[in-house]
Amino acid sequence: MITVKTQNLTRKFASLIAVNNLNLEIEEGEIFGLVGPDGAGKTTTMRLLAGILEPTSGEGWVYGKHISKESEALKDNIAYMSQRFGLYEDLTVMENLNFYADIYNVSLKERTQRIERLMSFSGLSPFTNRLARYLSGGMKQKLGLACALIHTPKVLFLDEPTNGVDPVSRRDFWQILYQLLKEKVTIIFSTSYLDEAERCKRVGLIHKGQLLKCDVPANIKRERNVDTLEAAFISIINESH
Amino acid sequence: MATDNNIAVSVKDLEKKFGSFIAVNRINFDVKRGEIFGFLGPNGAGKSTTIKMLCGILTPTAGSGYVDGYDINREQELIKQNIGYMSQKFSLYDDLTVEENIDFYSGIYKVPPKRQRERKEEIISMIGIEEFKSMFTGILSGGLKQRLALGCAIIHEPKIIFLDEPTAGVDPIARNNFWKLIKEMANKGITIFVTTHYMDEAENCDRLALIYQGSIIAMDTPINLKTQCMKEKVLKISVSNAEEWLYKLDKVEGIKESALFGTAIHTIVDDAVKVKQSIKKLFQETDIKDFTIESIQASLEDVFISLIESHEKVGGMCELK
Amino acid sequence: MNLNRIRAIIKKEFIQIIRDYRSLALALINPVILLCMFGFALSLDVNNVPLAIWNQDKSQISTDFIMNFENSRYFNVVGYLDSYDKLQNYIDRKKAVMAMIIPKDFSKFIQSNQSAPVQLLVDGSDANTATIAMGYVNAVVAGYNVKLIEDSTSKLGIQNLSPIDLRPRVWFNEDFKSRNYIIPGIIAMIIMMIAAQLSSLTIAREWERGTMEQLISTPIRRGEIILGKFIPYFIIGFFDVLIAISMGQFVFHVPFRGNLVLLLIVSSIFLTGGLAQGIYFSIVAKNQRLATQMAVLTTFLPTFILSGFVFPIYNMPKVIQIITYVVPARYFITILRGIYLKGVGLNILWIQILFLLLFALFMITLAGRKFKKKIT
Numbered sequence: 030m031i032t033v034k035t036q037n038l039t040r041k042f043a044s045l046i047a048v049n050n051l052n053l054e055i056e057e058g059e060i061f062g063l064v065g066p067d068g069a070g071k072t073t074t075m076r077l078l079a080g081i082l083e084p085t086s087g088e089g090w091v092y093g094k095h096i097s098k099e100s101e102a103l104k105d106n107i108a109y110m111s112q113r114f115g116l117y118e119d120l121t122v123m124e125n126l127n128f129y130a131d132i133y134n135v136s137l138k139e140r141t142q143r144i145e146r147l148m149s150f151s152g153l154s155p156f157t158n159r160l161a162r163y164l165s166g167g168m169k170q171k172l173g174l175a176c177a178l179i180h181t182p183k184v185l186f187l188d189e190p191t192n193g194v195d196p197v198s199r200r201d202f203w204q205i206l207y208q209l210l211k212e213k214v215t216i217i218f219s220t221s222y223l224d225e226a227e228r229c230k231r232v233g234l235i236h237k238g239q240l241l242k243c244d245v246p247a248n249i250k251r252e253r254n255v256d257t258l259e260a261a262f263i264s265i266i267n268e269s270h
Numbered sequence: 271m272a273t274d275n276n277i278a279v280s281v282k283d284l285e286k287k288f289g290s291f292i293a294v295n296r297i298n299f300d301v302k303r304g305e306i307f308g309f310l311g312p313n314g315a316g317k318s319t320t321i322k323m324l325c326g327i328l329t330p331t332a333g334s335g336y337v338d339g340y341d342i343n344r345e346q347e348l349i350k351q352n353i354g355y356m357s358q359k360f361s362l363y364d365d366l367t368v369e370e371n372i373d374f375y376s377g378i379y380k381v382p383p384k385r386q387r388e389r390k391e392e393i394i395s396m397i398g399i400e401e402f403k404s405m406f407t408g409i410l411s412g413g414l415k416q417r418l419a420l421g422c423a424i425i426h427e428p429k430i431i432f433l434d435e436p437t438a439g440v441d442p443i444a445r446n447n448f449w450k451l452i453k454e455m456a457n458k459g460i461t462i463f464v465t466t467h468y469m470d471e472a473e474n475c476d477r478l479a480l481i482y483q484g485s486i487i488a489m490d491t492p493i494n495l496k497t498q499c500m501k502e503k504v505l506k507i508s509v510s511n512a513e514e515w516l517y518k519l520d521k522v523e524g525i526k527e528s529a530l531f532g533t534a535i536h537t538i539v540d541d542a543v544k545v546k547q548s549i550k551k552l553f554q555e556t557d558i559k560d561f562t563i564e565s566i567q568a569s570l571e572d573v574f575i576s577l578i579e580s581h582e583k584v585g586g587m588c589e590l591k
Numbered sequence: 592m593n594l595n596r597i598r599a600i601i602k603k604e605f606i607q608i609i610r611d612y613r614s615l616a617l618a619l620i621n622p623v624i625l626l627c628m629f630g631f632a633l634s635l636d637v638n639n640v641p642l643a644i645w646n647q648d649k650s651q652i653s654t655d656f657i658m659n660f661e662n663s664r665y666f667n668v669v670g671y672l673d674s675y676d677k678l679q680n681y682i683d684r685k686k687a688v689m690a691m692i693i694p695k696d697f698s699k700f701i702q703s704n705q706s707a708p709v710q711l712l713v714d715g716s717d718a719n720t721a722t723i724a725m726g727y728v729n730a731v732v733a734g735y736n737v738k739l740i741e742d743s744t745s746k747l748g749i750q751n752l753s754p755i756d757l758r759p760r761v762w763f764n765e766d767f768k769s770r771n772y773i774i775p776g777i778i779a780m781i782i783m784m785i786a787a788q789l790s791s792l793t794i795a796r797e798w799e800r801g802t803m804e805q806l807i808s809t810p811i812r813r814g815e816i817i818l819g820k821f822i823p824y825f826i827i828g829f830f831d832v833l834i835a836i837s838m839g840q841f842v843f844h845v846p847f848r849g850n851l852v853l854l855l856i857v858s859s860i861f862l863t864g865g866l867a868q869g870i871y872f873s874i875v876a877k878n879q880r881l882a883t884q885m886a887v888l889t890t891f892l893p894t895f896i897l898s899g900f901v902f903p904i905y906n907m908p909k910v911i912q913i914i915t916y917v918v919p920a921r922y923f924i925t926i927l928r929g930i931y932l933k934g935v936g937l938n939i940l941w942i943q944i945l946f947l948l949l950f951a952l953f954m955i956t957l958a959g960r961k962f963k964k965k966i967t
Contacts, residue, residue: 058513060530065441066412066440066441066442066444067412067440067441068412069441076804076966079808080808081804081807081808081964081965081966082965082966083965100964101810101812101964104808104809104810105810107808108808109805109808110805111801111804111805111808112801113800113801113802113804114801114805115801115802115804115805115806116802116805117603117607117800117802118800119606119607119610119611120603120606120607124603124606127599128599128602128603129809131595131596131598131599131602132596132599132806132809132810132811133809133810134593134595134596134810165314166312166313166314176805194312194313195311195312195313195314195315195482195578196312196469196571196574196575196578197575197578197579199571200527200529200571200575203529203530204527204529207513207516207517207529207530210513210516210530211517222468222469222470223442223470224469224470224569224571227531227532228529228530228531228532229532230513230530230532230533236441245532245533246531246532247532247533247534257470259442259470262442263442263443263446266441266442266443267443
């Protein structure tokens with residue numbers, strides 16, 4: 030089943046074309062990496078798909094819901110974690126979780142179970158009463174993810190989730206994502222780390238608003254006859270100029 | 271050590287505390303002239319604090335250090351005149367043109383007036399920015415800004431250059447070009463001290479210090495780090511339906527952890543031979559024939575994580591600050 | 592509208608407000624400080640005008656005349672001097688606002704039933720005080736004149752020469768205390784300022800900190816966010832109203848003649864308008880500093896200057912007078928003074944109340960329409 034689909038999706042900011050005629054299809058249960066340098070259009074794409082930014086033209090559907098005409102209905106099925114994790118720094122870990130549980134109308138019965146589970150696999154349990162402000166970068170990121178998962182979304186959008194997070198936390202974070210794949214959650218994440226992109230099932234290379242390549246990492250490397258994605262992308266970008 | 275002409279930077283028991291927080295914990299290292307020395311670590315590990323102490327912007331709370339023969343405790347102003355420093359924010363004036371920015375830094379670093387013009391031409395051709403020289407800096411791309419910032423930082427022909435996260439927010443091609451430039455400079459005998467948290471970028475350095483929570487936990491060439499510093503081995507398992515196998519493999523004895531890389535699984539193991547056998551057996555039992563298991567070289571990230579874990583076991587530090 | 596979600600926002604806002612105890616303290620202490628500042632310091636009454644006197648006459652009659660000033664609460668005789676230089680020195684050094692010179696022949700003039708010239712020097716640099724003080728001088732002099740006439744006519748055996756006997760009776764503010772008039776104005780100003788300032792931060796802060804981006808990606812409705820943010824600040828604002836009213840009552844002893852329930856209801860309507868205005872700026876500005884500045888600029892200044900709080904509206908140029916019609920505080924102050932001093936009710940004040948209601952509805956609609964669950 031296709032969970033994310035776009036047709037000529039475009040977003041302009043004044044004269045800048047942030048996302049240019051994007052055509053994308055992402056399968057259910059896939060980890061898809063949107064890769065590109067800063068300013069390439071990754072965040073804009075994520076925001077468009079999460080229904081919080083109006084497209085200038087083109088269409089898009091996430092889990093069957095149109096991204097601009099049904100943007101509110103769409104939000105029931107998705108979770109979006111922005112680059113800043115969207116945490117209230119003056120609330121504790123537990124207060125943050127409860128807040129998002131309330132917002133998503135998670136019933137009290139379900140909530141207890143779910144919070145317990147999220148706490149245990151994120152390793153946040155010892156810090157339930159700590160203000161989010163006093164968490165390390167890696168912990169903040171895990172709390173952000175836990176808040177995003179409180180309503181068991183079908184599609185998860187993560188905008189540069191591992192930016193500025195230490196390698197150990199990054200690895201833990203990936204382990205959490207692998208758990209989600211078991212539940213057929215579709216994960217779309219953006220990154221500027223090309224080594225991280227190797228972990229995705231498929232990657233889309235976005236540069237200056239254009240999707241230059243979209244394939245399995247191994248295929249991209251084989252096609253370009255190089256052994257890192259970085260080298261492959263340099264070759265692809267050079268060709269596009 | 272300060273008198274050794276082959277050593278550009280030398281640091282002994284360098285420490286910086288902010289209140290009770292130890293940002294840099296008694297670190298020691300030497301950087302040879304003409305070397306590209308990388309300081310690799312996560313945000314908040316103490317990279318920027320170290321570079322600021324070396325550049326004479328921050329005074330250490332303990333320990334000693336020499337940069338180009340100058341004492342970082344007592345000769346901070348001399349250090350500032352003799353080194354090049356490029357911060358992650360690029361410190362350029364967006365509302366000045368490229369040439370005006372260069373002229374400005376020429377003035378700041380007191381390049382002799384006679385030499386200024388000639389030096390400007392050198393810089394412009396070196397960083398390859400001729401066609402943009404009369405444009406406003408604000409409209410340049412990230413990559414061009416980065417090169418201009420580098421050009422401004424070396425206007426006074428310093429022998430040592432400090433680069434603090436120089437490639438943040440720059441696309442892969444520009445990053446590639448930037449590193450070519452850095453390597454050219456190193457070939458001319460200029461010492462480069464660079465901090466980064468990009469593992470793949472760190473591979474460009476001659477030597478790397480891994481810094482974690484204020485301490486250096488390993489220091490060597492990238493290749494030595496990858497081949498000698500890690501006790502565990504990495505196996506790459508290619509099999510269809512890798513996602514599903516990821517969990518099943520967790521149960522195999524001897525696998526410390528597995529991660530999905532595209533359509534393959536990377537596992538970290540203590541005993542490669544034994545685990546290989548177990549996995550093969552598991553596949554054969556479930557009648558899977560189409561698979562490969564090979565030993566691959568660990569990535570710097572694997573090494574880093576492994577080192578951090580053993581460091582934590584010994585040091586017993588907690589993750590939270 | 593989902594009550595759970597509104598409750599979640601309210602709860603979260605309250606936790607944040609309580610954790611940010613400095614702002615909370617400010618929100619609750621501010622009205623006390625403002626009331627004290629304006630209530631004690633801003634007085635339009637002129638009392639104890641410092642007066643210096645050069646009595647060249649030094650007779651029984653001139654001393655009698657001076658006693659009229661000595662005994663008045665409006666004057667404070669600060670010195671008896673004996674030269675122009677000294678008088679000038681007193682005025683220059685602000686030791687006296689007025690100086691009076693009684694000529695040598697003062698008693699002779701009086702005794703011979705002629706008009707006696709008295710020279711008065713006034714420091715006109717504070718025109719308001721000077722005018723009022725001169726009025727007082729005139730009153731004292733007039734009173735003395737009447738007494739002289741009565742004395743002389745009674746000597747002639749004629750009774751009660753004054754044809755008109757004016758017996759003034761002051762309504763509403765019998766003691767002419769400007770404080771009674773000012774305190775209700777201050778209450779209006781405090782509500783407006785605090786309401787708009789408190790609420791101007793709320794949405795802008797979430798945009799600034801990046802939490803709004805997260806919030807708009809959830810199924811929460813726009814109205815739920817706005818209502819959830821409105822209610823906590825309404826409660827705090829209502830506390831401020833109570834503080835201001837009780838201070839008026841117990842600290843400043845402003846007479847209260849009207850209906851307390853009506854006062855609280857009208858204050859709530861006014862508060863709602865102020866909060867909605869703050870929320871609107873918060874939505875438009877998306878950054879805390881700009882939002883607060885906009886809120887202060889559009890609440891403090893019009894409320895202070897254009898509401899009739901201190902400066903009477905009928906004294907303003909026509910154009911400015913027209914502008915005052917859209918300042919909600921103008922209506923609220925009219926209502927407050929009506930309830931406080933006149934004790935009038937809904938039957939008189941309904942037009943003003945209707946306007947406040949319309950203003951509140953208008954601001955709420957404006958804020959609700961402006962707020963989008965989208966990034967722009």
